[in-house]
Amino acid sequence: MLQPDWNAVRALPLFRSMSEKTFTTLTATAVQQSFPQHVELITEGNTPDFLHIAFQGTVELFSVHNGHQATVDILRPMTPFILAAVIRDDVYLSLARTLTTTQLISIPAQSARDAFDRDLAFARAIADELAERYCDTVRSLKNEKLRTGTKRLANWILRADALQGNRRIIELAFGKRTLAASLGMTPEYLSRSLARLTRYGVRVHGRDIVIEDFQALERFANPNALIDG
Amino acid sequence: MLQPDWNAVRALPLFRSMSEKTFTTLTATAVQQSFPQHVELITEGNTPDFLHIAFQGTVELFSVHNGHQATVDILRPMTPFILAAVIRDDVYLSLARTLTTTQLISIPAQSARDAFDRDLAFARAIADELAERYCDTVRSLKNEKLRTGTKRLANWILRADALQGNRRIIELAFGKRTLAASLGMTPEYLSRSLARLTRYGVRVHGRDIVIEDFQALERFANPNALIDG
């Protein structure tokens, strides 16, 4: 069983600058749990009992309405989530589910709020984190409103490549079905969009996406620092 | 010349709970300015010098990419804006422009950050405000992804009616052009969407929108507490 790596947690932006005392108090009541793939972690419309941090695995935030689904965010490891609901002590706006096996650290919501009120450094870290999540969501909104599906895909590929070290080969960490949802399109349309990007040197082999002509793809994608970060 | 109503500012959620001392310090350096219609207040990509609060008038946050525009938010009076950029001391992600004549209170960004670090009550208020803006943006994202344009319009009408006191008559505070942008559609499509809502008892007379059959409209709109707040 993997133990939570408290040193790694301590190094997170959210926990880095707080006092040792606050950190000890905060983590004393924290619990750690492991979840398999495709498990629902939290449900829409509930009030949060815990602040969660996935320190291993990938978590998807999504929402359901009228028989349709929309991905709100996909969280890489070490991102705290539902922070806003914890701070406001208000209902979640999304469901969260694991995309992979996931190790979660959960801090009682009340502990987090108490720590906020006692430790200014923590308060600032929370505000920073919230501001960042806000900015990310504004970016998503702009991405959604200002680009077509195929352009969103092209920019996603560029970003994924950069995150994986500019090797011009991207290995998908999850299925195309999930990728499609996170790009706001149907799996069928993702397939067609990928086919269309062939024109700009994008090849697909199973779970690998290869960029054969970076320049052409970038010209088509037309990335924007104020959308793609 | 209208003087800023410091009592009203003091009553805002953001300023309500801070100490008298912090409030005095914060507002000592604040400036007040008046702007006419359709003026650009801030530009994308710059770093904020001030935290702005519109205490009279309406401000639109929007963004431009590739010859297209997208409205990010329309702010009612007394909403502080660009708070996230001020806290992070990072670039704006959007442009802001006045939709009407607007009175602005502007607090130097560094003052705001200093106050944050000295006054825990203010820090908490900032975090609350940020969490709320984050939630609002998530709602927008869901609204955009999960509904068609005509459904967004139907829900917008229901909400506008509730805000104006359930009188079943809505008076537009701005032109249809702006409404279309804020709903993420072209003016032409808004016009067609309004025509389509005739089927559910919606009549348009110039700048007035009349709901003749609330039930039918609500049935079509299918509002959702986790999207529409």
Added chain:
DNA sequence: CGGCGCTTTGAGGGAATTCAAACTTAGTGG
């Protein structure tokens, strides 16, 4: 009255979805 901007209407097209069917992949049990 004339002009200007905003809104509506019309025609056509591109973007994205649905539904259905073929195909591929991965996992399971023999």
Added chain:
DNA sequence: CCACTAAGTTTGAATTCCCTCAAAGCGCCG
């Protein structure tokens, strides 16, 4: 190791959603 199944992915055809461009109608102000 192979066959079988179930799931994920691709392809095709039809449809809906929404946009563009162009022209006409409306409202407001000089």
